[in-house]
Amino acid sequence: MKHYLLICIGWLSIILGVIGIFLPILPTTPFILFAAWCFANSSERFHQWLLANKHFGPMIAAWESGQGISRKLRTRALLLMWFSLCFSMLIIRQWWAVLLLSTIGLLASIYLFRQTTYD
Numbered sequence: 001m002k003h004y005l006l007i008c009i010g011w012l013s014i015i016l017g018v019i020g021i022f023l024p025i026l027p028t029t030p031f032i033l034f035a036a037w038c039f040a041n042s043s044e045r046f047h048q049w050l051l052a053n054k055h056f057g058p059m060i061a062a063w064e065s066g067q068g069i070s071r072k073l074r075t076r077a078l079l080l081m082w083f084s085l086c087f088s089m090l091i092i093r094q095w096w097a098v099l100l101l102s103t104i105g106l107l108a109s110i111y112l113f114r115q116t117t118y119d
Contacts, residue, residue, distance in 0.1 A: 003042050010038030010046060017056075029059065029069070029077060036060045068116030078112060081105060 017031030032050075039047035051057045063069065085105045089098045 006038045006042035007046065010035040010042065013038065014050075027077065027081065029073065032056050033060065033063055036064070040064075062118065066116070067118050069112075069118075071117045071119055074112050074115065074117055078109060081108060 013031040013035035016026060017028045017035065020026030020028035020031060036047065036050050036056075039050055051060055059069070059073065082105060085101045089101055092098070
């Protein structure tokens with residue numbers, strides 16, 4: 001049962017990650033890395049397929065080997081995240097939403113800056 005549940009969650013993460021490429025509110029990288037973890041613990045075939053992907057494979061391989069994420073990817077993630085958060089704050093215009101989104105953005109930024117990076 002756990003095997004099939006992890007495969008389903010992995011594919012759902014892949015779908016959300018791909019949607020995140022086109023929708024800046026959804027982050028791509030965490031969903032893809034989570035899918036890789038799900039597949040590594042459930043299906044070697046899907047995990048190898050994901051590692052062989054020309055777009056996601058290098059990022060996953062670097063993460064799994066302990067290299068972390070590239071500076072370019074981290075910078076892009078931070079810029080897109082803050083752009084979408086600020087855009088959302090301007091649309092909502094409620095103090096509680098601004099506070100919530102700012103807190104989420106700050107915590108996510110701290111997390112990204114603490115990650116190991118490579119050039």
